[in-house]
Amino acid sequence: MLVFVILGYALLSIYEFFPLYKENKQKEFYVNLVLGIISFTMAILISLRINIPSPAEAIKIVINYILKAFAM
Amino acid sequence: MIRERITDKEATCLLILFLLGSSILVGIGVRAKNDAWLAGILGVVFFIPFALIYARIQSIFHGRDIFEITILLYGKVFGRILIIIFSWYSFHLGALVLRNFCEFVHVESFPETPLIVITLCFITINIAAARSGIEVIARIATFCLPVVIILFLLMEILSISTMDFNNIKPILGNGFSKVADVGFSSFSFPFAESVILLGVFYTLKKRESAVKVYMKGVLAAGIVLITLTLVNIFVLGNMIEDYYFPSYASFSFIKVGDFIQRMEGTIAISYVLTSFIKSSICLFVACKGIAAVFNLNHYKFIVIQTGLIMAYFSLILYDNIEEMVDWFQNIYQFYAIPFQIIFPLFIWVCAEIRNRSEKRDQSGKGKKGV
Structure with missing residues (x-):
């Protein structure tokens, strides 16, 4: 799985990052690079079956807290 | 850069399919059981003033998207914070x-296939659509809408033999307060989600189009959703709440003679088309938002990575389907308030103030000129 992820992102970088770099679109390149690093990290973590905390649970806790506060 | 343009018809089709996406899958107002249709009607009624507000924002700043409007009204710093909030909502909704x-695909069709494979296949099409631009998505919507409507009509006609019209009784059996509560939840899901289209309707050709599009789209989608909810109630009765995908379950009962049965697979085509349009629009708007925050020349450069993050994010959101349904039914309507109600109101009030002061200035200059 990990091999597929690395291979996939290597191909993606050839398709996406190199043209931007060559065309000297610096801002686009750096924003894309940051997004690419985030997505690559997430892909690696998912492929290694490492649990990434979900924001849904945090949102649920905050909303329940607010609802309780208003109910009081 | 060439500005994209869509016609009123295309925009209406886009809005209808956007509103049907997901909501036809999980159903609206299911917590109200056999009063779900009343909750749906209340949802439409609650939403109409907000539809007018969304349309008004778009018609005041004709030709500008919500990100340009926000920066124009609130400046670069605070405007960008608001754009981040709006983009987050679009990304999360997608x-x-x-x-x-x-x-749905995992549970009903491919239980052995890992969820990530299904998600990656689906996001690939969304990425392609979002990269192609809103004109392409709008044309696909124009093509898909008749397919979706014809399939629904066909399924509903075929379900008549499995319907028990007494299932609708007792009307308001759990009291009006329960229906009003669920009505609010059908306001936020799916109707008020159309706030996302403020990032799309800058492409409309005429200033007055936004009101027409919003009104026609919401009423048409409302009629389809309420009819579907009624069919679900007639077929499933009070058990509507027990199904994760009520319309899929109700159409699975279709049996005309011995040869027309197991028709639920056909209705899955509608789920694919509507979900595809909705998630593509969400991805498109999220990318436009990110591009606006970083002042990029074009959003297309970031679609692939944003789409991939969206896919991974969708995988980590919930551990299982029960958690997903619980979050949707009990948390989502409150979570969406800042994005669907507060944010547009905030924009609308400032837009009106700015619009009036501009008009006053212009009339003052005119008088001086005389």
């Missing part, structure tokens, strides 16, 4: 739609 649909 992930929710993606998860809903992929979970």
Whole structure:
């Protein structure tokens, strides 16, 4: 799985990052690079079956807290 | 850069399919059981003033998207903070739609296939659509809408033999307060989600189009959703709440003679088309938002990575389908308030103030000129 992820992102970088770099679109390149690093990290973590905390649970806790506060 | 343009018809089709995406899958107002249709009607009624507000924002700043409007009204710093909030909502909604649909495919059709495979396949099409631009998505919507409507009509006609019209009784059996509560939840899901289209309707050709599009789209989608809810109630009765995908379950009962049965697979085509349009629009708007925050020349450069993050995000959102349904039914309507109600109101009030002061200035200059 990990091999597929690395291979996939290597191909993606050839398709996406190199043209931007060559065309000297610096801002686009750096924003894309940051997004690419985030997505690559997430892909690696998912492929290694490492649990990434979900924001849904945090949102649920905050909303329940607010609802309780208003109910009081 | 060439500005994209869509016609009123295309925009209406886009809005209808956007509103049907996900909501036809998980159903609206299911917590109200056999009063779900009343909750749906209340949802439409609650939403109409907000539809007018969304349309008004778009018609005041004709030709500008919500990101340009926000920066124009609130400046670069505070405007960008608001754009981040709006883009987050669009991104999150896209992930929710993606998860809903992929979970449906995983549960009903491909239980052995890992969820990530289904999600990646689906997001690939979304990325292609979002990269192609809103004109392409709008044309696909114009093509898909008749397919979706014809399939629904066909399924509903075929379900008549399995309907028990007494299932609708007792009307308001759990009291009006329960229906009003669920009505609010059907306001936020799916109707008020159309706030996302403020990032799309800058492409409308005429200033007055936004009101027409919003009104026609909401009423048409409302009629389809309420009819579907009624069919679900007639077929499933009070058990509507027990199904994760009520319309899929109700159409699975279709049996005309011995040769027309197991028709639920056909209706899945509608789920695919509507979910595809909705998640593509969410991805498109999220990318436009990110591009506006970083002042990029074009959003297309970031679509692939944003789409991939959206796919992974949809996977980590919930551990299982029960958690997803619980979050959708009990948390989502409150979570969406800042994005669907507060944010547009905030924009609308400032837009009106600015619009009036501009008009006053212009009339003052005119008088001086005389």
